[in-house]
Amino acid sequence: MGEAETAAGNGGDFPDLRPLFADGKPAPRGTLTVNAPLADLTWFRVGGPAQLLFQPADADALADFLARRPASLPVTVIGLGSNLIVRDGGVPGVVIRLGRGFTEVAVEGTRVTAGAGVPDVKVARAAADAGVAGFSFLRGIPGAIGGALRMNGGAYGGEVKDVLVRADGVTFAGETVSYTNAGMDFTYRHCGVPEDVIFTRAVFEGRPGDPAEIAAEMAKVTESREATQPIKSRTGGSTFKNPPGLSAWKLVDAAGCRGLTIGRAQVSQLHTNFLINLGGATAAEIEGLGEEVRRRVKAHSGIELEWEIKRIGLPRGLPGAHDVAGH
Structure with missing residues (x-):
């Protein structure tokens, strides 16, 4: 797509930021929405609009957009909106949400590669179907892989740090970066990667397992969540x-x-x-x-x-x- 799809939301009255990207270059690849309502993108279903919402087509489009962004323009990143409160006055600057271009999942042997926009449960199911153990805990985490990386998401005895090999991302300056497990500086519900990095993809390593046993383990997680949450x-x-x-x-x-x-x-x-x-x-x-x-x-x-x-x-x-x- 050579040009960005643009839209005007009806969620607020922030000034239009799209002219900032009318610099004679091809429009950012993805979708730009002015005053984009965010409430329906969160599980709480509350909150005001994004001054500008950008949903990049892919990682290259994200890098290009960020490289062209004025340094003074604030950037906020959201995922599936599961662990998020958007305040009622809305979010100034640009809000970035990774969509369809970041939802691939591939399993080769015991290695699982997933885009940052993939729901955690989808990764757990893909691993289970391929007979790869070690990912059942993701069934208990609402949200997407990007958020799980940022928070070292964990549940039911497992954490992202237990299976991560590498995480790729893009800085707010538009530079591509990559981090090993050790480089993520994981602690409880936290990673030490700078906040100006947007994760785009992760590579995980599991272990051989029996699909039926993994499915049963995931079913227990589901049953426990439904009974207690x-x-x-x-x-x-x-x-x-x-x-x-x-x-x-x-x-x-x-x-x-x-x-x-x-x-x-x-x-x-x-x-x-x-x-x-x-x-x-x-x-x-x-x-x-x-x-x-x-x-x-x-x-x-x-x-x-x-x-x-x-x-x-x-x-x-x-x-x-x-x-x-x-x-």
């Missing part, structure tokens, strides 16, 4: 990181927060480390509920919970919220 609600997954040696949900429960409600946002009755949009909640209500939970846990146990959910954008009505114009 509000996965059919509008939620954002695990809200807080587990403090060392402790469980966040137990701390939240002990502080009396089970079922706590602010507006249309509620702490799940089923699993207290999940926040729920009961329908019609604002991002401010959901984030405010999380902060109230943190306050009560601190008062009760002396422990300060750390957010696991990523929060982006500006509160509604914040002065200057719509002033970003790339210069």
